[in-house]
Amino acid sequence: MCSPIRCCHIVSSSMLSKFSQHPDFDAKTRAALMQSAIAAAFARGERVASRFMAMELARTTPNNGKKDRIVYDAAGKSRQPSTPVRKEGDPKSGNAAADAAYDSTGATYDYYMDFLKRNSVDGHGLALKSTVHSGKAPDNAFWDGKQMMFGDATATGPFVGSFAAALDVVAHELTHGVTQYTVPGGGLEYEDESGALNESWSDCMGCVVKQNALKQDVKTADWLIGPTIMNPKYGKALRSMKDPGHAWEQDDQPAVYSKYVQGGDVHTNSGIPNHAFYLAASNLGGNSWDKAGPIWYKALSLLTSRATFAEAKAATIAATKALYSDSEVEAVTAAWKAVGV
Numbered sequence: 001m002c003s004p005i006r007c008c009h010i011v012s013s014s015m016l017s018k019f020s021q022h023p024d025f026d027a028k029t030r031a032a033l034m035q036s037a038i039a040a041a042f043a044r045g046e047r048v049a050s051r052f053m054a055m056e057l058a059r060t061t062p063n064n065g066k067k068d069r070i071v072y073d074a075a076g077k078s079r080q081p082s083t084p085v086r087k088e089g090d091p092k093s094g095n096a097a098a099d100a101a102y103d104s105t106g107a108t109y110d111y112y113m114d115f116l117k118r119n120s121v122d123g124h125g126l127a128l129k130s131t132v133h134s135g136k137a138p139d140n141a142f143w144d145g146k147q148m149m150f151g152d153a154t155a156t157g158p159f160v161g162s163f164a165a166a167l168d169v170v171a172h173e174l175t176h177g178v179t180q181y182t183v184p185g186g187g188l189e190y191e192d193e194s195g196a197l198n199e200s201w202s203d204c205m206g207c208v209v210k211q212n213a214l215k216q217d218v219k220t221a222d223w224l225i226g227p228t229i230m231n232p233k234y235g236k237a238l239r240s241m242k243d244p245g246h247a248w249e250q251d252d253q254p255a256v257y258s259k260y261v262q263g264g265d266v267h268t269n270s271g272i273p274n275h276a277f278y279l280a281a282s283n284l285g286g287n288s289w290d291k292a293g294p295i296w297y298k299a300l301s302l303l304t305s306r307a308t309f310a311e312a313k314a315a316t317i318a319a320t321k322a323l324y325s326d327s328e329v330e331a332v333t334a335a336w337k338a339v340g341v
């Protein structure tokens with residue numbers, strides 16, 4: 001269920017709504033895109049006190065520290081299936097989307113465990129549930145507070161391929177869970193600057209997990225979110241950390257604080273902290289998972305639910321001081337300064 005807790009979608013309502021007006025697409029595709037836009041907008045507008053989210057999550061039972069994946073297939077329907085297609089340790093199911101979700105949630109789990117010593121999204125081995133071919137998320141993927149929901153790209157639409165196979169998308173969504181469990185008070189409120197930070201932290205860790213899997217350093221990485229699900233006719237990705245505002249034809253992400261959009265979509269203003277992360281990782285050099293990832297991860301626990309960009313800057317600098325030395329502090333400070341924060 002999306003309600004009563006908020007969902008964090010990978011594709012923003014504004015992007016879906018812009019594509020729903022695109023002359024390239026037939027009426028059926030445009031209607032599906034509009035339906036998805038409304039679902040994402042509804043979720044975004046649904047302000048629920050973060051403590052309810054924490055309570056909701058606390059009711060799910062931890063499994064004492066092992067990777068525990070469960071994948072369901074909704075076959076295009078909105079109802080939650082009761083029988084899994086594949087569980088932890090099962091051989092390949094032959095269901096391509098389910099096997100992709102199994103692999104990408106596993107790769108995300110492994111990154112958090114191997115590099116940050118975190119056991120699943122809650123830190124206590126929460127089972128990683130996914131539902132593929134979800135009718136609730138056409139042309140989208142989202143974390144609903146308890147599990148990953150993967151929709152399918154509408155045929156002849158702006159998206160292609162498998163959302164479940166896109167590791168940056170999956171790591172992005174699971175990081176929304178990590179954020180909810182790590183920021184004191186139950187997460188970052190999904191509007192204004194704290195909402196943009198919520199989105200940004202998911203993009204940052206999505207990039208780190210993907211770059212680690214591909215063994216790409218900060219120079220060779222593409223710094224794109226979702227390049228594999230974007231129909232190249234309409235753009236190269238959903239978002240670009242290196243070059244916000246230029247990932248697709250109507251991309252409106254700002255890269256600097258002076259261009260902050262008042263009342264804008266959280267996926268729009270996330271361009272500013274995203275670019276700060278890209279610059280920090282580039283200044284630090286090497287691989288994003290060596291220093292930038294651990295710094296941003298540690299900073300999460302220093303934020304508050306209504307954190308501003310200035311507070312995020314202070315949190316990442318404090319995290320850097322705790323983990324590294326002066327040269328790293330300079331690298332992170334310069335990155336935020338460059339985006340005007």
Ligand SMILES: [Zn+2]
Nearest residue numbers: 008009010202
């Ligand atoms: Zn998100």
